[in-house]
Amino acid sequence: MMSESLVMDAPLTAADGVPLAVKLKRQARLKQLKALGLIAPLALFLLLTFLLPIGLLLKRSVDNPEVVSVLPQTSRLLADWDQRGLPSEAVFNALAADLTRAREEKTVPELAKRLNMEISGFRSLIQRTARKMPLELAPGASVRDRFIEIDERWGDPDHWHAIARNAKSWTPYYVYSALDLRETKSGTPELAPEEERAFLKIFGRTLWMSLWVTIWCIALGYPIAYWLATLPKRQSNLLMILVLLPFWTSVLVRVAAWIVLLQSEGLINRALMGLGVIDSPLPLAFNRMGVYIAMVHILLPFIILPTYSVMKSIPATYMRAAISLGDHPFAAFWKIYFPQTVAGVAAGALLVFIMCIGYYITPALLGGPEEQMVSYFVAFYTNVTINWGMAAALGSLLLVATMTLYAVYSKLVGANRLSLG
Amino acid sequence: MSIAPPSQDVLVSFRAVQKSYDGESLIVKNLDLDIRRGEFLTLLGPSGSGKTTCLMMLAGFETPTHGEIRLEDRLLNNVPPHKRDIGMVFQNYALFPHMTVAENLAYPLTIRKLSKSEIAEKVKKALGMVKLDNFGHRYPGQLSGGQQQRVALARALVFNPKLVLMDEPLGALDKQLREHMQLEIKHIHESLGVTVVYVTHDQSEALTMSDRVAVFKDGIIQQIDAANVLYEAPANSFVANFIGENNTLAGEVLAAEGDYYAVRLAGGDVVRALAVCPSDKGAVTSMSIRPERVRLADQAAGCENRLAGRLAEFIYFGDHVRLRLEVAGQNGFMVKVPVGQLDSGWRVGDTLDVGWSARDLRALDPLAA
Known part of the structure; x- marks a missing residue:
């Protein structure tokens, strides 16, 4: 036995003769299985409630089922259309057949609605034509002529291009629209005419407002976090409760409270007027000011907590060391203390910013029309116009913006971390 | 056993210094202490005996409730800590984690507006002194505890302060490394001739390193003497029991x-x-x-x-x-x-x-x- 184990290149075996590597691997596998078993319920939950809905949402933003499902024959024929002039007699025939069936299956409205997004007036065109189905034709008469007779717009190639564009089961239409783009006839995107643009401005506004809320949160949260981190434990615990207190009330209640405080007949304006500081009420609510105040208030804890926890881990001796080396306390703070808190501030700022760009209720209640952010339009398209495609496209773009931001951020902050060792 | 300090003139003097945190009890009671130029003085005592408070008053992070502290006849009481020109070594090293070793060492020199070449030269010399010549580009997090302690030591010495304070600098190291560092600090002190005030609760450390040891208890210096005198001729029961x-x-x-x-x-x-x-x-x-x-x-x-x-x-x-x-x-x-x-x-x-x-x-x- 001894001599065996002394041979260098022979694989080491356990007492029962099984190679050690195999035995180790077996043990590791068992551990892995146990770990998997422990996280399985959560993984399953996340899959069903988080990943799946997001996947569906992303699909919705490019999903284009209406034309293909309601006009199957027409779609098939239009796929081979050379896009020049009007389609052939066969296509008109197919359209007549498809519309007849759609009328029976009562699927005309969804088709009409979808095509109306492409060219306004398409809804009435489809509905009027569908009512004439099934087509009564004199033998030998052209279906195409009959259609143009019903409505001369069938003689306009643009309307056919619109149908042909959507004869696929997916479309970039919603995503393009959400970016103020439109598809040219050749299929490449171009910027929509100035008066039709809306969403770029809204995205810009969303990012701009989020940026300002984040800046204000840092400006207000950093000193508080520093104060909390330097206070004795008992006092800091009490103050921490005050910081967390807003968490225990619903956002809706807090926004309502801000309305009570900020509106022109609100407590603040009345108090200021009562004191004679101002003559007419300050416009604090239902404008950008009101949205900023309420959002900063709601999001402040999200920057205080990570900043505080990082500050708490910085021993006071760093500052003392810097001062004993001859640096002025303010300079020492800036050069020694602040750089070490960057990771916490960055984490908090990212959190605040990401929450901001998805904010809905506060701008909706405390802002005017010029304060509405992307989420408002997501809600608008889901609840009011029932345009899931647009809602999903806006939501997807928001998601992409957030992920891009996160990637850039983690690269910046993460790389910084790494160099710290 | 003890090496006689190069000169006997007084660098720092505490006169009737008292310190109270709560206004009810004195953590330092009526302290009179002369620190001689060039000596290695250890303040030794159990925790809560007032030794660290004395050090902090000397560094300027605490102000005496009563009494005077003078450095070379200059009254220190109202001099802010960053103008005292006193180097300090902390127990947790307090190396700035976002700066390299060389940047840490250059920090006090940059504040003193030395030229770039001067800084580079001094940093190199300081690294050589603590035998870390090739570690300048590393971050403190990449060093072992002993190496970090050496950097902290070098940083406290690199700007040639009149006085270096050390607050239990070896407390976080294991026994073997601690004994090694004790000798190293002692040798550095001997070669530079800088005045060192060292705080510890470890009596063997105090005996090994110091020219003189001041034994603290309840805010009072029980005995201040060379290590051998302290051991062989304790002045009271506390000192006899605390030392050895x-x-x-x-x-x-x-x-x-x-x-x-x-x-x-x-x-x-x-x-x-x-x-x-x-x-x-x-x-x-x-x-x-x-x-x-x-x-x-x-x-x-x-x-x-x-x-x-x-x-x-x-x-x-x-x-x-x-x-x-x-x-x-x-x-x-x-x-x-x-x-x-x-x-x-x-x-x-x-x-x-x-x-x-x-x-x-x-x-x-x-x-x-």
Whole structure:
């Protein structure tokens, strides 16, 4: 036995003769299985409630089922259309057949609605034509002529291009629209005419407002976090409760409270007027000011907590060391203390910013029309116009913006971390 | 044993310094202390004895409630810490984690607006001094505890301060490394001639490194002396017990005989002890004797004080053996015997002669406990 184990290149075996590597691997596998078993319920939950809905949402933003499902024959024929002039007699025939069936299956409205997004007036065109189905034709008469007779717009190639564009089961239409783009006839995107643009401005506004809320949160949260981190434990615990207190009330209640405080007949304006500081009420609510105040208030804890926890881990001796080396306390703070808190501030700022760009209720209640952010339009398209495609496209773009931001951020902050060792 | 400081002139003086945090109790009571230029002074004491508070007052992070602190005749009380020009080494090193070792060392020099070439040169020299020549580009997080401590030391010295304070700088290191660093700090002190004030609660560290040790208890300096004097001639029971190992015998003073007292022990034996703390006739005294000053069996024959002791336990230490004996009714009396002098015939339960010179038994103030 001894001599065996002394041979260098022979694989080491356990007492029962099984190679050690195999035995180790077996043990590791068992551990892995146990770990998997422990996280399985959560993984399953996340899959069903988080990943799946997001996947569906992303699909919705490019999903284009209406034309293909309601006009199957027409779609098939239009796929081979050379896009020049009007389609052939066969296509008109197919359209007549498809519309007849759609009328029976009562699927005309969804088709009409979808095509109306492409060219306004398409809804009435489809509905009027569908009512004439099934087509009564004199033998030998052209279906195409009959259609143009019903409505001369069938003689306009643009309307056919619109149908042909959507004869696929997916479309970039919603995503393009959400970016103020439109598809040219050749299929490449171009910027929509100035008066039709809306969403770029809204995205810009969303990012701009989020940026300002984040800046204000840092400006207000950093000193508080520093104060909390330097206070004795008992006092800091009490103050921490005050910081967390807003968490225990619903956002809706807090926004309502801000309305009570900020509106022109609100407590603040009345108090200021009562004191004679101002003559007419300050416009604090239902404008950008009101949205900023309420959002900063709601999001402040999200920057205080990570900043505080990082500050708490910085021993006071760093500052003392810097001062004993001859640096002025303010300079020492800036050069020694602040750089070490960057990771916490960055984490908090990212959190605040990401929450901001998805904010809905506060701008909706405390802002005017010029304060509405992307989420408002997501809600608008889901609840009011029932345009899931647009809602999903806006939501997807928001998601992409957030992920891009996160990637850039983690690269910046993460790389910084790494160099710290 | 101790190296005489190059000059005896005073660098720092504390005069009647008091410090209270709560307005009810004094953490430092009426401190008078002179720190000589170039010396290595250790403030030694249990936690809460006021030694760190003294250091912090000297550094400027605490202000004295009363009294004066002077550095070279300049009143320090109202000088902010960043203008004191005192280097400091902290227990947790306090190296700036976002700066490299070289940047850490350059920090005090940049503040002093030295030229780039001067800074580079000084940083290089400082790194050489602590034997970390190739570590300038590393971050503190990539260094071991001992290396970080060296960098902290170099940083506190690199701007040539008049005084360097060290607040338990080796507390976080393991024993072997700590002993190594003690010698290294001592050698650096000797080669630079800088004045060092060192705070520790580790008495062996204090004895190894210092020119003088100030023993603190309850905000008062109990004794300030060279290490050997502190060990061989403790001024009171606290110092005797705090520094090194010590046997305490309690007894009643019968009479004063010149520099000595005749003291009756609990068992009725009478011994002679050097009178260190004045005691009245009939008063209780605690007498202290170091374990290595006690002679056993035949060697005890010529001693002035001789008692009978019963062997209770052998404790083996490799280079020496400690014997626990029952002497004069006390069963915790320790005697250190080098292995070579151990009589292999001794057994637990044997009765031996125990003796020592009267000079080595010091009659001190009675222990409170």
